[in-house]
Amino acid sequence: MHDGRKPELALDEPWRNPQATPYISIRNVTKRFGDFVAVNDVSLNVYRQELFCLLGGSGCGKSTLLRMLAGFEEPSSGQIFIDGQDMAGIPPYSRPVNMMFQSYALFPHMSVQDNVAFGLKQDRTPLKEIRERVAAMLDLVKLSPFAKRKPHQLSGGQRQRVALARSLVKEPKLLLLDEPLGALDRKLRESTQFELMNLQDKLGVTFIVVTHDQEEAMTLASRIGVMNQGHIVQVGTPSEIYEFPVNRFVADFIGTVNMFAGRIVDEDSNYVRIAAEADGCTFFIDHGVSASPNAQLWVALRPEKINIGREAPADTRENCVQGVIDGIAYMGDVSVFNVKLASGRMVKVTRPNLIRREEDTLTWDDEVWLHWHPASGVVLTS
Amino acid sequence: MSRRVHRSLWVWLGAGLAFLYIPIVSLVIFSFNSSKLVTVWAGFSTRWYGSLFHNDQILDAAGLSVRIGFISAALAVVLGTMVAVALARFGAFGGRALLSALSTAPLVMPEVITGLSLLLLFVAMEQAIGWPAGRSAMTIIIAHTTFSMAYVAVVVQSRLAGMDPSIEEAALDLGARPGKVFFVITLPLISPALVSGFLLAFTLSLDDLVISSFVSGPGATTLPMVIYSKVRLGLSPEINALATLMVAIVGAGVVIAGILMNRAEKARIRDEQMALAGDDLPAANPVSQA
Ligand SMILES: Nc1ncnc2c1ncn2[C@@H]1O[C@H](COP(=O)(O)OP(=O)(O)OP(=O)(O)O)[C@@H](O)[C@H]1O
């Protein structure tokens, strides 16, 4: 059922094409609440039929950015264009945008079908058409048997789907979802994520989804924007963000990472050698780095890109380090090894679960070698 | 040991209840006294109820009180709601703190002062613009509206504050203009507060003696004013009968409200169970056939 397929509508990757016109263009937008800067000089382009995820810690300004797109807050400075039109001073009810609220914000005194029909009634859609479209939408989210119920007679997951149906039924060009799946259990979450992608295939909507669940962002997004303290730190496809984070914050925020501080000891246009003296190892990186020779650098190494074994690698001068297994966390499909280096620091290494497959499994207090490929480390300058 | 604590608790409870209810019980009993002397029991009779219903002065006053109560409560609900919405929804507009303080001041203002100041205002207005001409039921209505609207504002404002503001935002987002949002979304959601605000204002108006005495004119005598003036001439069994009727009406109201609330609670529990049961219907997995 779940083939993990990404929506392929924004197939041509318009963000790589400088000629492509963005559907939403956020230009130098800042939002202040008194002295507090909630959104700080954000510029961002989102293209038609993208599913763009805004990712970031609590309080970093994701909801505020979304609320400015929907028209509930006015930017303190900067501009927002939707479909080429400047949104300044345009009230929420005149924007081609619908928003699904984190709290669902269902109308408690209306039945499910009246909730869904509300938006269409505001447009003076003919009654017959309203009835048909509401029925079709309830069908789509599998809520037809509950059409006559009030929101308080529904479970959390059902309410969430009512909110989704209500925001979708007007077929907006842009749908803003503020942590749409926050309250769902894992299974319902996955099926609804898939449902969102399906809807996008079917209706060709542009989505901006706020979440602070990075796994959700990885599965859903055509691109991810990582926010920190009001800034957008990096924008890229999920694999770009994971494999090529631009700084330590992003590397640390998305997934798990081992961070080594070091200095360049040798460099050329096509390689660089970085000594992490504190940890007693040297990194050989197979590409050049633009950084001043003696500057402080960091090398980020993902746990799954490190090999672990009892034998020393062929060349023990670089891209390897020795340590002792200090702990093993059994996660089912993978095991996480905590390896203690001579310097005392811990390095995380993940391996696929090898129990019942190998004779000689690694265990506590084993002396091991960690080694990695020259392409595995990511050099970060900030 | 604990036994004794238990028993002394009961004694205190009994004393408290007696303190509260002996006056009312004696009032009810003496309303059925056939003697004209209020303090001497001379046998059971309902004659005072009969004479009550032939006493035009009391009936007229009761009618007037109810009319004034209805009109002033309705006005107070409208005005109080407007104040509450301004305070709860319009953000930090200029003069918000002032409006907030001014609108709740009547809650703590001594009634004598409210009554006196309103009387002065009416007199001054009559001299300046010729309205309101003299004191009448109209001036009582205006006076009752002014002080009961503060109560309505407080009740409605707390309801608005407890409401998720994104419900209204969602309506705006779906294309409804602010005026429509107010009437279609906000108003139905705060309607319980409007009802309790109305009942509160109605009760306050029905109950008020001090302010009414200041601002009423000839021919506009409310029920509390009649009762008070009659009692000053001596206790009358007729007034006991009237009071007993009022106690009965209030008592019935409390019982009915209790029954309705009990029913609503049962319905809520039933709904919650329905919501939980709904979880394992096929709708819980919307994707499989999509
Ligand atoms: N109306 C407001 N007045 C003052 N400060 C506000 C207001 N709205 C938001 N903020 C502040 O702006 C910051 C960003 O808030 P925002 O709701 O955008 O965070 P978020 O990224 O959505 O966080 P979360 O993941 O917890 O939902 C927070 O520090 C918050 O306190």
Ligand SMILES: [Mg+2]
């Ligand atoms: Mg938020």
